[in-house]
Amino acid sequence: MTEVKKQPSERLAFDEEGFRMSTPNEIAEYKAKRLKADSIADLGSGIGVQALNFAKASGRVVAVENNRRRLEECRRNAETMGITNMEFIEGDATDAAVAEKLGDVEVIHSDPSRMKRGTGWIFDDLSPNPLAISRIYRQENKSFDVPAFMQPSLLPEGWELEYISLQGELKRLSVYTGGLRKFEKSALSLPSGNRVLYNSDIQRKVEQAQRPGKWLYDLDGSILHSGLLPEFLDKNGGLELLYQDRQKTILTGEKFVTDPFIVRSYSVVDSSQSMDGVKKKLIERRASKVVLRYSLDPSRYYEERRNIERGLEGSATVYIFRFKDRYYLADKVETQG
Numbered sequence: 001m002t003e004v005k006k007q008p009s010e011r012l013a014f015d016e017e018g019f020r021m022s023t024p025n026e027i028a029e030y031k032a033k034r035l036k037a038d039s040i041a042d043l044g045s046g047i048g049v050q051a052l053n054f055a056k057a058s059g060r061v062v063a064v065e066n067n068r069r070r071l072e073e074c075r076r077n078a079e080t081m082g083i084t085n086m087e088f089i090e091g092d093a094t095d096a097a098v099a100e101k102l103g104d105v106e107v108i109h110s111d112p113s114r115m116k117r118g119t120g121w122i123f124d125d126l127s128p129n130p131l132a133i134s135r136i137y138r139q140e141n142k143s144f145d146v147p148a149f150m151q152p153s154l155l156p157e158g159w160e161l162e163y164i165s166l167q168g169e170l171k172r173l174s175v176y177t178g179g180l181r182k183f184e185k186s187a188l189s190l191p192s193g194n195r196v197l198y199n200s201d202i203q204r205k206v207e208q209a210q211r212p213g214k215w216l217y218d219l220d221g222s223i224l225h226s227g228l229l230p231e232f233l234d235k236n237g238g239l240e241l242l243y244q245d246r247q248k249t250i251l252t253g254e255k256f257v258t259d260p261f262i263v264r265s266y267s268v269v270d271s272s273q274s275m276d277g278v279k280k281k282l283i284e285r286r287a288s289k290v291v292l293r294y295s296l297d298p299s300r301y302y303e304e305r306r307n308i309e310r311g312l313e314g315s316a317t318v319y320i321f322r323f324k325d326r327y328y329l330a331d332k333v334e335t336q337g
């Protein structure tokens with residue numbers, strides 16, 4: 001999947017790492033609206049993409065950062081933007097003396113640094129650690145941005161879980177406590193703002209399709225990782241699960257469907273039982289390139305693709321899916337927007 005690249009604003013001061021860690025502006029704007037308050041503290045503000053958006057939407061904003069250079073960049077960015085409702089504290093957000101300095105702040109927000117050490121994310125990989133922040137800061141209204149692939153079972157009970165994707169790419173899991181909680185669990189697609197909500201009354205078992213229909217669809221990763229596929233299918237009658245692995249969810253149907261959570265659509269144009277048959281059909285379709293959409297060891301992807309593309313002299317790109325040992329050839333549907 002193509003990565004959504006952040007565009008640095010010309011007006012923003014940043015160091016390379018500070019920019020890499022910063023929040024895409026569309027997500028920062030959304031969260032600023034959702035967390036709007038009289039006062040809000042951003043613990044680990046970085047260069048300030050989120051803190052500056054908080055300052056546009058809320059009253060008093062306190063930026064806490066333990067990296068002096070980054071706090072200075074955050075201060076400069078506020079000055080450049082003419083923002084005057086921000087305060088800056090240099091220090092460790094998990095230090096009780098820093099918590100004391102904040103005073104009565106209504107909302108605590110933190111988008112911690114991620115320092116991957118093992119195979120799965122744990123709270124000790126995050127700095128400042130949200131569990132330490134939860135203990136030290138007594139405010140009931142808190143929101144943390146944690147890695148989207150963090151096991152939900154590690155999160156304290158009662159936190160709202162919101163899986164946020166931007167242009168079809170899962171970006172983060174935002175959690176909310178206290179009065180900030182609105183839903184139990186949801187997947188949110190930005191920039192459209194469409195949301196799929198957890199529904200405890202829905203049958204959770206999803207039947208797999210018997211075969212691909214006329215159309216195939218790549219589903220937004222926020223649906224897979226939030227476990228809200230039953231809700232999505234309930235909302236979009238006529239779609240069925242074709243297959244799912246750790247990276248992708250492919251849906252199918254006989255009718256063409258559009259939805260903000262459908263990232264790409266394909267029309268099935270042919271099929272074959274064997275790879276020799278696939279190659280013949282690729283030549284007939286005047287293909288030059290293929291994109292393999294079936295589960296494959298990533299280290300073998302390019303070799304397999306090169307083997308299939310050898311001898312192709314056309315100009316078309318064909319997408320290849322595999323289901324129950326049969327290959328399906330499909331064209332990508334260009335949708336607007």
Ligand SMILES: C[S@@+](CC[C@H](N)C(=O)[O-])C[C@H]1O[C@@H](n2cnc3c(N)ncnc32)[C@H](O)[C@@H]1O
Pocket residue numbers: 018021022023028043044045046047048049050051064065066067070091092093094111112113114127128129
């Ligand atoms: C992911 S970045 C925040 C990016 C920010 N939300 C933005 O959009 O620009 C996390 C920041 O937390 C800071 N940090 C890490 N541990 C901290 C701690 N214990 N106290 C204060 N700041 C901390 C890091 O220096 C880093 O700048």
